[in-house]
Amino acid sequence: MARDEHVKFTLKFETTVETDSTQAPISQVLYTFHSVHHSMPKLEYSSSKMDMEKEIRKQVDDAIAKAKLDEASRALLMKVLEDATQDVVQRQAKMLVLFETPAGFTLFKVLDEGKLDKVEDLWKEFTTSDSARKVVELKAFNKFENTSDALSAATLIIDSKPSKGLRKFLQKHCEGETLVVADSKLGNAIKEKLLMRGLRNQLTELITGLGAQDLGPMSLGLSHSLSRYKLKFSPEKVDTMIIQDIGLLDDLDKELNTYAMRVREWYGWHFPELTKIVTDNIQYAKVVKMMGNRVNAVNLDFSKILSDEELETQLKEAAIISMGTEVSDLDLSNIRELCDQVLAISEYRAQLYDYLRSRMNTIAPNLTALVGELVGARLIAHGGSLLNLAKQPGSTIHILGAEKALFRALKTKHSTPKYGLIYHASLIGKASQKHKGKISHSLAAKTALAIRYDALGDAKLIKTEY
Template sequence: MNEEIGASDVALQKDLQEFGSFSKWVKLISFAPFQSPENALEDAICVSEGLLSPFLNQFLSSALAKKAAKGEGAWELAVTDAKLGNAIHEELGFPVVSNENVAELARCIRRHAEKLLPDHHEGDIQRAQCGLGHAFSRNKVKFNVHRSDNMIIQASALLEHMDKGVNLLGMRVKEWYGWHFPELAKEVPEPHKYAKIVLLLENRGSLEERDADEVKTEIATILEGDDAVASRVYEKALTSMGGELAEVDWTNIKAFAERVNSLGDYKTSLAQYLVDKMMAVAPNLTQLIGQQIGAKLISKAGSLTNLAKSPASTIQILGAEKALFRALKKKKGNTPKYGLIFHSSFIQRAAKEHRGKISRYLANKAALASRIDCFMDVPPPVFGEKLRDQVEARLNFFDTGSKPASNKAVMAEAIEQYKAVIAKRERKAAKARAAEAEAEEAPKKKKNRVEA
């Protein structure tokens, strides 16, 4: 009868695996099956969130009404999930217990459920669990409010890998083609542009046969309009001290450069995809701190909701956990002042003695921006723009001493702008509805005139 002795009694544990022995300890008082698969899914969702569903509320109230009314002895309701137990206790006032003994009891009940419950046969419980598990998983995926966050997290991780991959492969292109044109690497250090120029110049022996102005224009286009560098690249290509390339060598270099170029193009499109996703999911955080740092913060936190729930002090050192624990372990070491936000242009522009202050201020504004993005239905980027202006004003305060506007005044101005945007959007929607109504009425009027 003592739980501690029973838990350590191996013979008793083996004995409880047999229904004949376990049935002496447990008696079925009441059983209520789910009315439909939808009812089962609804209750499963409530249990996963630690909520008391109406169906469970009604069942417990009716099954334990007499016990609760008479106050028979010292009885307790065993609940496996502690959150659900707290909800039941707060709602119904029943004495609830959730501990290791309850988990052991529930395990045995699940094992013998088909024999304990009426009208159940072997395999019924497993089939029901499988069906409910599939429905619950589909519901979680379908109604996952963080599914856009997942896209951002995956795109951010892939972009980081693509950066490393393109740089590594680009370095190999430089070393390979550098034997033929060694001066190009100094003029064009960026791997993607380097690969494009390699494909444009090809074997230097054929440059004299091509139009010089056309080649320079194409090089300048690759270099985003830098005509001076384009002219130097063309002149050095004509007079380079590099060795000659055999046809088979150029064929292999060209194939490899094309692969690097295609990876670079995909990296560019992926970066634009990340910008679009961040502006759709977290426009204010993007306006404040940029899409790459914002995406990394969301990825590190796990989701936008987790980031919004985090205090500013946590956001400040996200990405510097190892340094933090190392400092705490030494006890006398200085804790880090910044993590991922160190790469922000605000901290890079600040003087060294002010970087800690700016990192705290920026983390505070990032916390506000993430909460606005997470908990507003349609978050406008105006708040992020105002928060960015506040950080700029704080930087200016360190340089000139001019006092920045208060956060209350700035947020009041942002709310007014937001209201103006909403009013404009509503007017545009009203005009669209009126135009649709006129378009629907026009054929009817024309038909009436024809009949007349």
């Protein structure tokens, strides 16, 4: 303790005591008190602070006992020295608490570290704002400038990384003190967690100028911004694009098949023989759009649409002797518009398939190498996500997509299905019928390993050609 503090305590006592007969013993006791304080080492942890407090009080009590004082002076001196002892212990405290709030970063100074040893009673110190102020006091408060600043700092804190502003804040206000934080990676002692809970309970009372009416909207705004940020950049949400893509691809296939059948049925009244000559739906739509009325077929060149010259010859011969009915130009115009729709959907489906293939090669390259992009995407969509699919064993992946048949077979006590979605993989399609079952079992096991590596691994395996 410095000399000016010595004078302060002495004057505090002298203004209270009216007689001069006790000044010599009192000065002796105060000298003993200061000597004891200067001889004590500066310790770091609260348990040592308690030992220091006990030692000071013990030596001061011995000095008071040796001094010849009356009862009134002894009682008054004990009160003065009790306050002085608490002041010495509190001034030795070097523990700071970093508390993150939606409004900004806050540094609290722990006034009485000895209370942290009594973990079971620590919560009682924060039941009221007055008792909380006896344990901690506000040292510094760094307020966020706006929501984006708060969001940037919060996202770095989640990853246990201090922001640039936080580093400057700590460098300015922390000089060799012990820093208590709420992050479990940096400090997870139970007394620190209880201390954080107490600070959170009395936060608005401890921080000047921060009311409950201000903290509520700040908390709500930051939580909404942080949730949007995590949803936007969450790595688990990347496979959502694959699930939506394969779903749209299947819907387009259904629509394309429906429209193509409608073109064949509609134009079949005018040229029914064309259905058997041109079997591909896209080629059929292109031929109808180019030809219009069947009488124009003789003068047209279909080589760019039909690669086989024999088919072109059959088409022109059939157009001459066709048994179809005559249609008006208005009917042909509507049929051609329907053909345009079929071709447009076909082009968009091709673009969507290229997008699916690139996404699958990026997110699940090993799964794509084993079963192909379509089957792999359907497995991911059926499982809900790549991570959920990685949790499934090979036996589940084997019959994934055939759940209804499986439960029906179990209910009726018939044979269970041998395949699910994995049946459409090219490896099983190339195998002979008697080997399909064994190959599907082996492929399902290898597929489970590939899915787990894609979902949880860091690098890409070497792609093997089969």
